[in-house]
Amino acid sequence: MPKVEKDPTPESDGPEVILTDGENTTLEGDTGLNVGKAVKQQLDSLRRSGLTCLPKGTGQYDFSFDEPPPEIAPQKSPSRLPNQRETVAKSKIEESKSEYSSNLPQPLNPNTEPSRVDSTPTIAAKNKLASVQSKSVDLRPYATPLGLAERQTALQVLQEEVAGCVQCEELADSRNQTVFGVGNPNARLVFLGEGPGANEDRLGEPFVGEAGQLLDKIMGACKLTRSDVYILNTVKCRPPANRNPSQIELANCWGYAEKQLETLQPEFICCLGSVAARTLLKTTQSIGRLRRQFHSYRGSRVLVTYHPAYLLRTPSAKKHVWEDMQLLMKEMGVDLSN
Numbered sequence: 634m635p636k637v638e639k640d641p642t643p644e645s646d647g648p649e650v651i652l653t654d655g656e657n658t659t660l661e662g663d664t665g666l667n668v669g670k671a672v673k674q675q676l677d678s679l680r681r682s683g684l685t686c687l688p689k690g691t692g693q694y695d696f697s698f699d700e701p702p703p704e705i706a707p708q709k710s711p712s713r714l715p716n717q718r719e720t721v722a723k724s725k726i727e728e729s730k731s732e733y734s735s736n737l738p739q740p741l742n743p744n745t746e747p748s749r750v751d752s753t754p755t756i757a758a759k760n761k762l763a764s765v766q767s768k769s770v771d772l773r774p775y776a777t778p779l780g781l782a783e784r785q786t787a788l789q790v791l792q793e794e795v796a797g798c799v800q801c802e803e804l805a806d807s808r809n810q811t812v813f814g815v816g817n818p819n820a821r822l823v824f825l826g827e828g829p830g831a832n833e834d835r836l837g838e839p840f841v842g843e844a845g846q847l848l849d850k851i852m853g854a855c856k857l858t859r860s861d862v863y864i865l866n867t868v869k870c871r872p873p874a875n876r877n878p879s880q881i882e883l884a885n886c887w888g889y890a891e892k893q894l895e896t897l898q899p900e901f902i903c904c905l906g907s908v909a910a911r912t913l914l915k916t917t918q919s920i921g922r923l924r925r926q927f928h929s930y931r932g933s934r935v936l937v938t939y940h941p942a943y944l945l946r947t948p949s950a951k952k953h954v955w956e957d958m959q960l961l962m963k964e965m966g967v968d969l970s971n
C-alpha cells in the first residue's frame with residue numbers, strides 16, 4: 634500500500650502528494666490492477682480528510698481536484714468623469730458641427746418663397762454696366778443752358794423721380810430717404826462726392842456729418858459758402874455700413890447725376906474722392922495721379938482732390954487739398970490773398 638508523504642521542498646506551492654511504494658516513487662510494479670484500486674481508495678481517503686487538490690506532477694498521473702477557477706469578469710475600463718479640457722473640446726466639436734451644417738446649402742422648401750434679395754445682376758443691369766464701363770469721358774457740349782426757374786423746376790422733377798427709385802434693391806430697402814443734392818442752381822462750382830453716410834441718410838442732405846463740417850471749413854478758406862455752390866453725390870442712397878457703392882449701383886444711379894450736371898452746367902466740378910473722380914472721368918487712375926491738373930467733362934473743367942472723410946483719417950493730406958483748392962480758386966478768379 635503506498636503511503637502519502639509530504640515533500641519538504643520549501644519552494645513548493647503547496648503540499649505535493651507523492652505516492653510511494655516504500656522505496657521507489659513509482660506507481661508501476663507488481664501490484665497491477667490492485668494499484669489502481671489502491672490509488673482510488675487513497676484518493677477517497679484524502680478527500681474525506683479535507684484534501685481538495687493535488688499539484689500537477691510531471692509524471693504519468695495528473696490528479697486535479699481543483700474547482701474550475703471562478704470566472705473573471707471582463708475588465709471594464711474604469712469609468713470617470715471627463716475633465717474640463719475634454720468637455721470644452723467636445724462642446725467645440727459640437728459647435729463646429731452645428732456651424733458647418735448651418736452653412737450647408739439647405740434643401741429647397743417648395744412652400745417657401747425665394748429670398749427677395751438677389752445679388753445677381755439682371756441682363757438689363759449688366760448691359761447698363763457694360764455701357765457705362767466702356768465709355769470714355771463724356772466730352773459732348775452741354776445743351777443750351779436753362780434759365781434759373783427752369784433749372785429749379787428740372788431739378789425738382791428729377792428729385793421726385795429719384796425719391797421713388799428702387800433700382801438698387803438693397804439700398805432702396807435700407808435707406809431712410811434718398812439724398813438728391815443741395816445748393817445754388819446757378820452755381821459756377823459743383824462739388825461731387827461719393828454717397829450719403831448715416832447723417833445724410835437721416836437728414837436728406839449731402840455732407841452734413843463730420844466730413845461735411847470739414848468741407849464747410851475748406852469752402853470757408855476759399856471764401857465760399859454753401860449758397861455759392863451746388864453739392865451732390867455720385868449715388869443717392871446710403872450704401873449699408875458705409876461701404877463703397879458697387880459698380881452696378883454706380884451704373885444704376887449715375888444717370889441722375891448726369892442729368893443734374895446737364896441742368897446745372899457748372900463751369901467747374903470738384904471731385905471729392907476716387908469714386909466720384911473715376912465715375913465722372915471714366916478712369917481707374919488714383920487721386921494722386923489725377924489731382925493738381927484740370928480735366929474736362931462736357932463743358933466743365935474738373936479738378937480732383939481727396940474726400941474730406943479721408944482727411945479726417947489722414948490729416949497729413951490736408952495740405953494737398955489746400956494746394957488743389959488754391960489752384961481751383963486761382964482758375965476761378967477768386968483772390969485768396971486777403
Ligand code: SF4
Pocket residue numbers: 795798799800801802804805811868869870882885886
Ligand atoms: S442708389 Fe440711385 S439708382 Fe440706386 S436706388 Fe438709390 S436712387 Fe435709385
